[in-house]
Amino acid sequence: MKIRVGTWNLDGRWDTRHASLLRDADCDIWLLTEVNEKLTLPGYFSHSTVEPMARRKAWARVLARGPLQPLNDPHPASAAATIDGITYCSSILPWKGCGAVHPWTGANHDEWTRHAVDQLAATLPAGPLVWGGDWNHALSGDEHAGSKAGRAHVLALVEARGLDVPTADLPHRIQGLLSIDHIAIPNAWQGTPRRIPAEKDGARLSDHDAYVIDAVQG
Numbered sequence: 001m002k003i004r005v006g007t008w009n010l011d012g013r014w015d016t017r018h019a020s021l022l023r024d025a026d027c028d029i030w031l032l033t034e035v036n037e038k039l040t041l042p043g044y045f046s047h048s049t050v051e052p053m054a055r056r057k058a059w060a061r062v063l064a065r066g067p068l069q070p071l072n073d074p075h076p077a078s079a080a081a082t083i084d085g086i087t088y089c090s091s092i093l094p095w096k097g098c099g100a101v102h103p104w105t106g107a108n109h110d111e112w113t114r115h116a117v118d119q120l121a122a123t124l125p126a127g128p129l130v131w132g133g134d135w136n137h138a139l140s141g142d143e144h145a146g147s148k149a150g151r152a153h154v155l156a157l158v159e160a161r162g163l164d165v166p167t168a169d170l171p172h173r174i175q176g177l178l179s180i181d182h183i184a185i186p187n188a189w190q191g192t193p194r195r196i197p198a199e200k201d202g203a204r205l206s207d208h209d210a211y212v213i214d215a216v217q218g
Helices: 017-023 109-123 148-162
Strands: 004-008 027-036 045-048 052-054 057-064 077-081 086-092 128-134 181-186 190-196 212-215
Touching: 004 017, 004 052, 004 086, 004 181, 017 190, 045 077, 045 148, 057 086, 086 109, 109 148, 109 190, 181 190, 181 212
Parallel strands: 004 027, 057 077, 086 128
Antiparallel strands: 004 212, 027 057, 045 057, 052 057, 077 086, 128 181, 190 212
């Protein structure tokens, strides 16, 4: 079975240009982050985090073409739902400057990330998992948004859940950096990734580009 999954940090923005990019990408499932409350996409079912990231902005949202079963938020900055027996989770993970404020726990970035990842590990259901969103970490090379200690926690969960991250080698919109927005799929699946520049008519739609995987379920 083939499925197209996308992730995009919308930076809290929403207008007809954002809707056009989402429609043109033609994803079956979107794992969105920093989602404006006005976002609507006809033909998609939707589930967002309960706690807001800021006024009129959700931490994360799952959009799906077919019916979804919402799950309790596995972490305040993550939304999750079950679709056809597979759990889909969209997460924001801590960035360097987020600070020790809710929902981040600990004294430094290493601890903030470990706590968030540990909560996801303890809460996400067993079974097939597709996990994506703005992880605020490159998975190799230089680290700009997160930390290498935080990266180790993220990779530990990827390994523990038997996931592969096809987006790991895709570029960030900033030249010379790798993406911090990711989609992880089960190891048994095959995934072909691509980056979609978040631009329309020469204007930036977000400070993040969108990323899409065409996956074949194993």
